[in-house]
Amino acid sequence: MANSAATKTKPETKTESAQPSAMAIIAPVVGWLIPGAGHIIQKRWIRGILLLVSIGTMFVLGLMMQGHIYKANGGDILDILGFIGDLGAGALYITALAMNWGLGAIAFAIADYGTKFMIVAGLLNFIAVADAYHIAIGKKQ
């Protein structure tokens, strides 16, 4: 009786331990590409949508304020840091680069705010990605 119970529970334990490890890779990758999607695929709907709206709106507002998008080969150390921040926005950054948006010079104060909006949107998405990972490994609900 005890043996049969043990054999029944063993495969379930294996399945439970295998599922979070796959999600621990998928959720951060998807969450980086589309802000909030790492939460949405783990059925944290409201959190995911709020992250998507917050990060997405910040990035789009930055573009509309004629902010500057940094490229990988900036040369200057501050440009490289700006690139790392921008890169966090995932598909938003890739789309902006592909469409040649945000390549103008920072000519006035609002454009400088816009540049910072886009960098911070990317950095906030890095935090969201880490949060999605913590949910996937069971560290957070």
Add this chain to the structure above:
Amino acid sequence: MTIQLTHFSAAFVFALFASIVFGITHRETTRDMVRYGLYCFAMFLGGVLVAGWAMWLVRR
């Protein structure tokens, strides 16, 4: 399409969205998330106002 925000409205929008993300990612329960988000929002905007008045005093 371009948009022109004042310094304060840009700070307000920044504080709003950053606070939402901070609230969601830094706390466990929904109640704590809301409370922490509101706290961050107040700190962001409070910091802007304090820094603004401090700069006004320095300039005088």
